[in-house]
Amino acid sequence: MELDKIAKKNLKMGRANQEVFAETIENLAAADPSIIAVTSDSRGSGKLVPFGQKYPNQIVEVGIAEQNLVGVAAGLASAGKKPFAVSPACFLTARALEQIKNDVAYSDNPVKLVGISAGVSYGALGTTHHSLHDFAVLRAINNITIVVPADNFETEQAVRLAANLKQPIYLRFGKKSVPFLSEENQTFEFGKGRVIREGADLTIIANGETVQHAWQAAEVLEQQHGITTKVISMHTIKPLDTELLDDLAKAAKPIITVEEHMVNGGLGEACASYLFQQGARNPFHIMGVPDEYTVTGSQNDIFKHYGISCDGIVAKATLVLKN
């Protein structure tokens, strides 16, 4: 049986996180008229058409104009609204980066920036539509929480908490259906990694749509190699869960990080920076998209190409444990 199939049979499938985002703000908007969806011709891909129909006074459309999207959202937030500014992550975090830096983060206007169809969700559309830079650029900006939920549970929790957050936040969602990752661990808090699988030989830290592959890899490692793997959904990149990292440092077992992002400046480098400044000696490997012209294809094709997939992670883990 293929590795993916061995693993997948144990996970219950959910929906796309961006669909759950849209449904959650629709539910919240019923009781809270200050919730506003701000869209840039993005209500279709953001699954916000029903929201717009149900709450026409709680949606502000700016057209394809991302700078204005973020500036207008900053003004709405400053006036006491709770704006969710929704746009494909590739445009939101590049075209409107100066507005994010100045009008949202520096001005401390509590906009909820929502990057949809993130990472390589639009894999075949090419680099213009990939967001593989967003963790890096946003990590370098003060006063913004960065959250990348892995499954529908984390997404709903993150959106609910974000609605009432008094500081700026960036939420990143993909467009593909994702499985529920843990029925045991139903806790969610910004800045606290969620352990979705326990294990003693190795730790995989992942976020967003890569966590399911980490979980599958852990399943295969256990079934085929007798290796037990702790898998962490590090949904919050900033602030990072340093307590959890301290525990990993003490255990001194190998760590592999996996992310749908360039290897530069993302989750892996954030963890490495903390751990090694604390004197940690864990063998440490960052898996992500390398610094090259990104290959195109479906999200799955791209994940497989760069090893951000069940078999790629299994191969990396067995190699790491052999050395």
Next chain:
Amino acid sequence: MSDKELEKKSVFLRKNILKYIYKAKAGHTGGSLSCVDILNVLYNKVLNVDTENFRIPDRDRYIQSKGHCVEALFVTLADRGFFPESDLETLCQYQSHYIGHPTKKVNGVEQNTGALGHGLPICVGEAIAAKLDKKQHRVFTLLGDGELPEGSNWEAFLSASHYKLDNLYAILDNNKQQITGSNQEVMNTDSLRDKLEAFGWSVKEVDGHNLNALVSALNNGPFQTGKPNFIIAHTVKGKGVSYMEGVLKWHHGVPSTEQYELALSELDAAEALIS
């Protein structure tokens, strides 16, 4: 405040702009002098703002998009009682909140600005929020003519008319110069009135140094129901100091002691003429 008092206030504010730029040895002199009459009118005749409880939700909003002319804003806010004028002794010094652009750490400042093309989109958000909540307060921004080529302004021009934001007032400090040269040489924005009207705005042109004309334009809106308001204020860069007027080097030139004293004597003479 009487007309004469308002006129005297403009002279006083000009002196203070020069005083603190001279002390800090930094600042945007020419643009601050071109826009200070607009600020004087806004803060003394137009805006409903409370110095003690600045953040009350129903206040009028003023967001200075041309943030680099912060000296004009700071001296006006100090004079209006938002903070002691002596705070400005720290202008541009280590760890001072009185930096070279507006920041919300200073009482009376609505938003952090400085990068150009940011004020208007934020104002559009503020004006939409006011409409949604059926509030009566107004939203004002001051744009520099040099920042008009920023694309974000044109995105915001579209959305302001799309949402019929007649509670929004954009004032252009049209001093016709920017750091490299005249607007026309650097990037031509001629026929601006036509451009803005084509974007759905209602436009008025005023002499930006005629205080009564400014009061009348800013207090008698909306110019047309359902349209955002644009005021092209024709101004002179360096206004009030003869050797600075229209001279490009005073964009961010700092006067020497001699030049500073000469400027003050000119302003004293101008004040004496206001009887």
